[in-house]
Amino acid sequence: MKQGMVIVILTAWIALMGVVVPPGGQQSAGVAHTLTYFRDQAGRFAESAVQLHHRIEMVENSDPATIQAAKEALKTCRAQYKSIAFFLEYFLTSTSVVYNAPPVHEVEEPFMEYREPTGLQVIEALLFEDDVAAHQRELLQQTTLVSSSAADLPALLYGLEITDTQILESIRLELIRVSTLGIAGYDAPELQTGITEAGHSLMAVKTVLQPYLEGQGEAAAATARYLDLALSQVREDSNFVSFNRLRFLTTAMLPLQRSVNRLAGSKDAELDVFNLRAMNMGRDWDTSAPLVELGKTLFFEKQLSQNNVRSCGSCHQPDKYFTDQLPKNLALDGHSRLQRNTPTLFYAAYQHAQFWDGRAKTLEEQVLAVLHNPREMNVADGMVLSQLGKAKKYRELFSAAFPQAEDSLVTMRRIARAITAYLQTLAPMNAPFDRYLRGDKKAMTAAQENGFNLFMGKARCGTCHFVPLFNGVLPPLFDRTELEVIGTTAGADLRYPRPDADSGRFTTYPISFYKGAFKTPSLRNITVTAPYMHHGAFATLEEVMEFYNRGGGGGLGLPVPTQTLSTKPLGLNESEIKDIILFLGALTDSPAKTN
Structure with missing residues (x-):
């Protein structure tokens, strides 16, 4: 047989097995190793899903052992999933949502289509209901979906082209996922298996990286060293409550992220998840000095309000961390109150939704909405553009900020762009917690260290307030901002709770999940x-913590059918709450400078 024919037949056979041979007929050892590993582990995942289905078939309320057996089978199935999560969630993203999506309805805007929750997280929630047998039919539907889909995973490799660069990127994202979501118990809050599952994820990383660590010098040696350290800590204490997350991050996971970056030849080799550039935001921002200076000047310009008495800085006061420290500020009329509390503008640029209800997608959109709101600034475009255009100071500032402008120099869009540029600089990341992560172990007290571990563990705060910004920007891609239904009460009196009348995002998108x-x-x-x-x-934060400790509005007995926060009490004692609040104090940046 001619050599060319052999290559053609071999290439066709490999393609049928799901491997795409790159030009030149060579496939790297790393790619081949990863595909072999995935096929093997995907088969084990499929087997564990079948076993989970069988265990759920046997569930009876009268026999608690059958329910516990189903929970143990779920633990096994989740562990097998974690062994392939790095691959699925990077290369087969649309498929991965079948297995491990949050147990809430995901709404596709602006089309208002929503996807029913499916997979392991839904199964977990149902297995921890009071009457598990009543949900058996739904549980079996879920396990059937998971097991049948898992059985087809190898077929999805057909025609899939992957590279070493992509594999290393999938590993980088998995390390962020472990460091932010995994150790917080984001996708297994009831089972509390986040630490054990982190170990399975790290073992997958270690196995897949083997070909990339051979003969690669210091970066490879450091990667292997920190991987072993991370795994040893997980094995040393896998208890979800007692696990020392702060030690895990500082001594193992953050250095591991940096070493993997060096292994991959990244230009940002020193980035870890607590560096804002790792969030992949801000890379196309224009924060040039002239534009920021114009934006800062406009931020405090009272001519941007209809009666020339209010600026952005009137409510977002720098000496108050860009808030006003009022429940609700006065409206422009001077006597009525605005609808909602004034949030800080620190880190506002690192979000994908603005306003409390997320109705603005960009800061520029938000700035223009505030300027035109009759109750906030109520600016008349023609008048303000005329006033600013006549002022020598602003002509010079706009010319410096927009040197290539060929049309009218002062426009509302440029006003918004400039203010946005200023807001994009409000991300200091110089709190004691940040200094601690950078090596200053005296920056936090022992109580604050314990508070962080409680925050990310027993208190479950980290399942909604994601690091590094402790807000709703979801790792590891940081590509969307989450909104939650927590059943906020109208006031802080939790003895006689009353539902809040504010419908939140429902006002913009009137569907039940947004109420x-x-x-x-x-x-x-x-x-x-x-x-x-x-x-x-x-x-006070004590009032806030008590609200969460009692399970939000639903836990307090209010009717909140779409609450995304667990209604189960957290069981935090006074000492634990105190330490969490002390930790939150370690998130305080240095005051903003206005000169």
Whole structure:
């Protein structure tokens, strides 16, 4: 047989097995190794899904052992999923949502189509209901979906082209996922298997990286060293409550992320998840000095209000961490109150939704909405553009900021762009917590260290307030901002709770899942930006913590059928709450400079 024919036949056979041979007929050892590993582990995942189905078939309320057996089978199935999650969630993203999507309805905007929740997280929620047998039919539907889909996973490799660069990127994202979501118990809050599952994810990383660590010098040696350290810590203590997450991050996971970056030849080799550039935001921002200077000047310009008495800085005061420290500020008329509390602008640029209800997708859109709002600034475009255009100071500032402008120099769009540029600079990341992560172990007290571990563990705060900004920007891609329904009460009196009348995002998108949905705010600088919640009705963090400790509105007995926060009490004692609040104090940046 001629050599050319052999290559053609071999290539066709490999393609049928799901491997795409790159030009030149060579496939790297890393790619071949990864595909072999995935096929093997995908088969084990499919087998564990079948076993889970069988266990659920045997569930009886009268026999608690059958329910526990189903939970143990779920643990096994989740562990097998974690062994292939790095691959699925990077290369087969649309398929991965079948297995491990959050147990809430995902709404596709602006088309208002929504996807029913499916997969392991839904199964977990149902297995922890009071009457499990009543949900057996739904549980079996879920396990059938998972097992049948898992059985077809190898077929999805057909025609799939992957490279070494992509594999290393999938590993980088998996390390971020473990460091942010995994150790917080984001996708297994009831089972509390986040630490054990982190170990399975790390073992997958270690196995897949083997070909890339051979003869690669210091970066490879460091990667192997930090991987082993991370795995040893997980094996040493896999208890979800007691696991020392702060030690895990500082001594193992963050250095591991940096070493993997070097292994991959990244230009940003020193990035870890607590560096804002790792969020892949801000790379196309224009924050040139002239534009920021114009934006800062406009931020404090009272001519941007209809009566020339209010500026952006009137409510977002730098000395108050860009808040006003009021429950609700006065409207432009001077006597009525605005609908919601004034949030801080620190880190506002690192979000994908603005306003409490997330109705603005960009900062520029938000700035223009505030300027035109009759109750906030009520600016008349023609008048303000004329006033600013006549002022020598602004002609010079706009010319410097927009040197290539060929049309009218002063426009509303450029005003918004300039203010946005200024807001994009409000991300100092210089709190004691940040200094601690950078090596200053005296920056935080022992109580604050314990508070962080509680925050990310027993208190479950980290399942909504994601690091590094402790807001709703979802790792590892940081490509969307989550909104939550927590059943916020109208006031802080939890003895006689009353439902809040504010419908949140429902006002913009009137579908039931958005009733009472609000953006998850950043907890950075939270101890100096009271009062709290979208209505400012909680005066202290102790009140806020008690609300969460009792399971939100649903846990307090209010009818909140779409609550995304667990209604089960957290069981935090006074000492634990105190330490969590002390940790939150370690998220306070240095005050903003205005000169």
